[in-house]
Amino acid sequence: MIALEVKNLSKSFGDLKAVDDASFSVPEGSIFGLLGRNGAGKTTTIRMMMNIHMPDSGEINFRGINSGLEFNSKIGYLPEERGLYKKMKVLETLLFFAEIKGKKGRAITKLAKEYLEKFELSDRMNSKIEDLSKGNQQKVQFISTLLHDPEVLILDELFSGLDPINTNLMKEVILDLKSRGKIILFSTHVMSYAERMCDHIAIIDHGKIKINGSVSEIKAERSKRNVSLNYDGDISFLQNHPIIESISDHGKSVGIKVNEEKDIQPLLKLLVDKNVTVKKFDANDISLEEIFIDLVGKEATEEVTNV
């Protein structure tokens, strides 16, 4: 069942079409990834969802509520560019952000302290924001998006600037929220995060939605002629081989697309014959990164300026 729906959203800044007739839908209980390169239109789309930018046309709907204050009250929003009052204290900050969402009182204070505990910040409760490290500031801001118990979390570039331990901590919290029926929408240009966490995605490029749907369906549709390979040795002979359509190197593994589905077994034989040590040969597998590059990478590589 669809919980959050974006319909025909458009926004121009002068001559630049930042978002162009974008539509996608986020099902109940899902972790949704809005994927795109820098400047593809992710942040503008999200800002329109939050009613910060007015769309030129289109609408946003969450369980029957259109974008606006009531819509916003059900959402926890973490903007791409983080910002907190530097002179305010940690706990004070959290309570303030909950208060403008209409939540205050002892229960909220207690909850705030619990979250601080969870994020290993309880000893910094009365520190000023400016005295915290950047990572800790980010954690405080993340807590501030959760504290009013929103139905939906919209997290713009959630993982940027976090170390691996904090990244894992965030992931845990997000999975926990998902298990409690919350909807999480996050934008990223790092495909590996999306790969591991999202069950639904939309890929946006130059303001247009290129694909939208469940990750497993998208993958199934596109993985039929695909092999994911880990190996030792030299596979340069595959370049320009008649059964190969394309090869993409992802560092650790290589994604190979054959011309036809029946070419997969001959490919494995070819590798063995040529003395390549096959460590992993995964047919019918495609990474999000491959799908992403396939959809987006063919276009002009120059980056769109950020607006």
Place this chain on the structure above:
Amino acid sequence: MFNYRVMALIKRELREKLMSKAFVLMTILLPVFMIGIVGVQTFIMSFESDGSKIEIITYSDSLTSKLNEIIFNESFVKNGSLIPTLKTIPENDIETYLAENEESLITEQLSGIIFIPETALSDKKIKYYSKTPKNFRLLEKIDGPINKILVETYFSSKNIPIEELAYARKSVDITSFKITEGEDIKEEGYGGLILSYLFSFLLYLSLIMMGSMVMQAVIQEKSNRIVEVLLSSVTSKELMTGKILGASITGLLQMTIWLSPVVLVASTTWFMLPPEAMIDVTFLQIGYLLLNFFLGLLIFVGLFTMVGSIFENPQDAQSGMWPILLLVMIPFFISMSMIENPDNPIANIASMAPFSSIIVMPAKMAIIDVPIWQVLLSTLVNIATVFAIFPIAGKIFRVGIMSTGRKPKWSEVVKWLKYKY
């Protein structure tokens, strides 16, 4: 308009501002500073070298003895700040006497020599010889008794009764009366004038201070991106209202603190003020002053907030600040000029025009009796100005606060007004 979101914003603003060191320092230090300036000046002026020795020489024994009778009764002689020695030397010998004493004059063992020649009886011209002949404080003291004996000597030959002489010697003493409608004519001191100066100055200072404080805060919120988080919870109108009201309430509180001594002085008899300095203010007037000030804060803080939302750093904001600063400064100078001439026609217009009436009207009220309709009109004009400014500021704020990158041109800012939101 005043929902929980705005309240939370105002609360945060107040907590941040009232707890800030800047607020506490400014509230306490400004009056101390103002009193200090006056005090230091008075102190420095009253500071004088102790026991300056001077010689007063007259041409005749009779004059010397007359002077001798009165000069030792003068307070400056009694308290020892001046030690006079009286001598009689004929005019012909004075040059020689000066030459003899040149060294003690130059080494300042002797502060000065005053010589009263015979001609002084007709033209009152006396001579003062000193290393520092422009010591006005010393001369000011000594000229009273000398004048007295000269006058007495002059008139003693003319058969004029002592009382007549006393009348002639008296200077004019003007008592000012303020004519007010419906009330008795009251003796008017300088209190109103002092209050007018003081309030104009405080008003001017406070509007600029509060305004630029909010502007800085807006620029900061914009540049460090808190706005985006805030705007996901509150509307831009609520955010702007919260900021303006937060600052205006802070300013009002500060002004109330500053004015409370004035109210105390005016409404109680705890302080003995000389009648010339009596302050004649009623609670109604104080109430009006505060209301007027609050409207002024709304208007100017609103304008400063608007300017702050347009720019991303304080340097750029300077260019946008100028027009607003002029709106505060010009009325301030008008009200200063009014203290010289309250009937200045420019001041009359300014006291009822938008923006300027905030500063000019209170100053005018302190000096002359302004008809009540003028006061009401200026208040209405100010309320109307608030209502005129807010939608415009709101529109510019709405677009400005989220626009980043290069500094916008003024023509672009005008376009923002036409955006549909």
